[in-house]
Amino acid sequence: MGSFIFYSFSARISLILIFALVATTSILYQLNQHVERNFISEVHREQLDLAEAIDIAQRSLSSTQWLSDFLKDRRLQGSPRSSVHRILVVNSKGIVEDSSDAADIGKQFRELGFGDYRTDRNKRYNLYSFEVETDKGKLDLVIVVATAELPELLRSASRRRLLVTFGVLLVAICISLVLVLQFTRPVSDLIAAAKKVAAGDFDVFVTTKRHDEIGRFVQVFNEMVAGLRERHELEQKLYAAQRSALVGRLASGIAHEVKNPLNYISLSIDYLRSKYAPAEPAARQEYFERIVSIKEEIKRLDRLIRNFLSYGRPIKLDPKPVSVKELMLQSIALCKDQAEQQGISIELSCSEELQIEADFEQLRSCFSNLLLNAVQAMPAGGELRVLCSQSGEALEVSICDTGVGIDEQDIDKIFEPYFSTKETGTGLGLALVRRIVGLHSGKIEVQSKVGAGTTFRVWLPIRPPSSDQMDLTEFP
Numbered sequence: 001m002g003s004f005i006f007y008s009f010s011a012r013i014s015l016i017l018i019f020a021l022v023a024t025t026s027i028l029y030q031l032n033q034h035v036e037r038n039f040i041s042e043v044h045r046e047q048l049d050l051a052e053a054i055d056i057a058q059r060s061l062s063s064t065q066w067l068s069d070f071l072k073d074r075r076l077q078g079s080p081r082s083s084v085h086r087i088l089v090v091n092s093k094g095i096v097e098d099s100s101d102a103a104d105i106g107k108q109f110r111e112l113g114f115g116d117y118r119t120d121r122n123k124r125y126n127l128y129s130f131e132v133e134t135d136k137g138k139l140d141l142v143i144v145v146a147t148a149e150l151p152e153l154l155r156s157a158s159r160r161r162l163l164v165t166f167g168v169l170l171v172a173i174c175i176s177l178v179l180v181l182q183f184t185r186p187v188s189d190l191i192a193a194a195k196k197v198a199a200g201d202f203d204v205f206v207t208t209k210r211h212d213e214i215g216r217f218v219q220v221f222n223e224m225v226a227g228l229r230e231r232h233e234l235e236q237k238l239y240a241a242q243r244s245a246l247v248g249r250l251a252s253g254i255a256h257e258v259k260n261p262l263n264y265i266s267l268s269i270d271y272l273r274s275k276y277a278p279a280e281p282a283a284r285q286e287y288f289e290r291i292v293s294i295k296e297e298i299k300r301l302d303r304l305i306r307n308f309l310s311y312g313r314p315i316k317l318d319p320k321p322v323s324v325k326e327l328m329l330q331s332i333a334l335c336k337d338q339a340e341q342q343g344i345s346i347e348l349s350c351s352e353e354l355q356i357e358a359d360f361e362q363l364r365s366c367f368s369n370l371l372l373n374a375v376q377a378m379p380a381g382g383e384l385r386v387l388c389s390q391s392g393e394a395l396e397v398s399i400c401d402t403g404v405g406i407d408e409q410d411i412d413k414i415f416e417p418y419f420s421t422k423e424t425g426t427g428l429g430l431a432l433v434r435r436i437v438g439l440h441s442g443k444i445e446v447q448s449k450v451g452a453g454t455t456f457r458v459w460l461p462i463r464p465p466s467s468d469q470m471d472l473t474e475f476p
Contacts, residue, residue, distance in 0.1 A: 013176060020172035027164045035157040046083040050128065050143060053084045057141040060089070060098060061134055067100045085125060086114065086144035092137060114144050186214050190221060202229035240417065258305060266298050296338065303372075306365075317359040317439055319464050324354040324388050324395060331367040332386070335375050343381030350388035356395050357463050358440055366436040369429045370399050370456050377403025377454065393462050394442075400455045406448040414446065441465055 060067050067087050088109065089098035096104045096112070104112060114125055128143040186208055193204045204225050208218045273291045278284045328350055339346055374384050382402035389396050406414065413419045417431040437444045440460050448454040 016172050016175050020168050024165055024168045027168065028161055031157065031160055031164065035154075039154075046145065049084045050145060053087050053143045054128075054130070054141070057087050057089065057130075057143070058132070061132060061139070061141075066102065066105075067098050068102050071100055083145050084143060085146045086112075086142070088140075088142040088144070090140040090142055092139075097139070109142070114142075186218060190218065193221065193225075197225055197228065202232050243417070258301070262298055262302055262305075266295065269294055269298070292337075315362065315435065315439055317362060317464075319357050319359055322356055322358050322360050322363065323352075324356060324397075325350040325352055327360060327363055328367065328386055328388060328397075331364050331371055334364075334368045335372045338372075339375050339384065342375065342379060344375055344378050345383050347383070347385045348388075349386065354388060354390060354395070355462075356460060358460060362436045363440070363460075366433045366458075367397070367399070369433050370458075373429065374399055374401035374403065374454070374456075377401055377405075382453075390462070391459070395458075395460045395462060397458045397460070398455060399458075400453065402453040405450040405452055405454055406446070407450055408448075411446060411448060415444075 056067065056070050060070050063070070067089070071087075084100075086104070087100040088096055088104065090109045091097050094109050096107050096109055099105055114127060126145045128145065130141040130143075132139050132141055186206075189206055193206050196204045202225060205222055206218050208215050269291060273288070278287055325348075328348055332346055332348065336346065371384070371386070378384070378401055384402075385398075385400045387398040387400070410419075415430050415434045417428060434444055437458055437460070441464060442458060442460040444456065444458045446454065446456050
């Protein structure tokens with residue numbers, strides 16, 4: 001919770017604003033302290049200048065020296081920071097009898113242009129007048145003080161305050177903009193991902209290293225997509241299960257309605273073959289060929305029915321020691337006649353001693369399906385090679401043909417139920433093969449090239465492993 005507060009966008013914006021407020025307050029406080037010290041120093045300096053100017057004026061009255069002579073060795077003379085602008089001695093008629101500026105002597109005071117709060121070149125002047133009794137009569141001591149320093153200090157302080165406030169706020173705004181841009185940039189990725197999900201792509205995953213609100217939103221989005229993906233997969237599995245259940249019911253009906261008539265037809269064909277065969281050799285040969293074709297079609301229908309029955313019901317294995325060569329010979333026998341008719345040569349390479357522990361009938365159904373597919377892929381003839389060998393603790397069986405091959409885009413689909421590249425296929429043969437191999441804790445893979453042929457490789461454990469030892473990754 002604490003780390004989230006630290007990474008939270010709103011928390012960081014709040015911290016920036018607090019920092020801006022604290023920084024502005026601190027800087028303005030220091031600036032005000034500086035201005036206050038300067039202001040006090042300036043007032044103190046003006047007081048000292050005024051006191052010194054009064055002292056000089058009084059001393060000049062009892063002396064024969066002019067004020068300008070008095071000021072030669074004084075701090076007020078020529079000092080750029082002196083606030084005393086003039087020291088004047090004015091008689092009762094308004095004539096300047098003495099002045100710190102010798103050019104003023106003999107002039108009317110009013111002609112000099114000094115009055116209370118008069119402005120001269122952006123300077124303001126204050127007049128301090130003192131009446132003094134002398135042997136020459138009453139004289140006025142006039143001190144002209146320039147007051148420009150204090151207002152300038154205040155104006156400078158105001159400008160600094162504005163600049164400091166503007167600078168701190170500008171930095172805070174820039175940092176906030178950077179955070180806002182970082183905060184909103186992942187939103188475009190989320191929009192693109194949402195469009196993909198809306199189009200049906202549930203493999204979307206948005207990556208982020210953020211820990212703020214956007215990071216949590218991305219995490220929730222990924223969890224939502226994962227949930228949709230799981231739901232989609234469950235729907236597909238449910239649909240497949242419903243189709244399998246439908247196939248099971250259909251297979252059961254077919255078994256009762258078709259299997260018995262097929263057996264009767266097959267027996268009748270055998271009877272007709274022996275009873276009504278023509279005596280003339282040419283007609284007899286043609287008659288036998290037609291009978292064989294009919295028998296093959298009956299076998300094909302019987303095989304389709306058995307595939308439906310096998311795929312639509314649970315398979316219970318009965319593992320026993322099996323001679324691999326005998327298994328292959330019986331599997332080849334089921335398609336040997338069709339292979340001879342199509343001009344296909346079959347080569348079997350298998351050791352007599354090679355044995356595994358498995359369900360003989362299920363494996364014969366598995367390999368006969370693979371062999372029959374290979375034969376059907378070579379309608380104009382070719383070569384069919386079956387290679388059996390032991391690879392570690394597994395049996396490896398390779399079935400290689402020189403047929404038409406499988407298109408690359410269909411290789412990943414051939415084991416799916418109801419998918420078939422043949423017009424008369426049901427799409428259950430290879431699905432049943434993979435199911436039987438999987439039940440034996442085995443593995444199957446296919447390599448194919450259009451026009452060059454296809455190779456199916458099957459790995460089966462020599463001995464069936466226990467449930468906690470089943471690992472298909474141990475095969476190549």
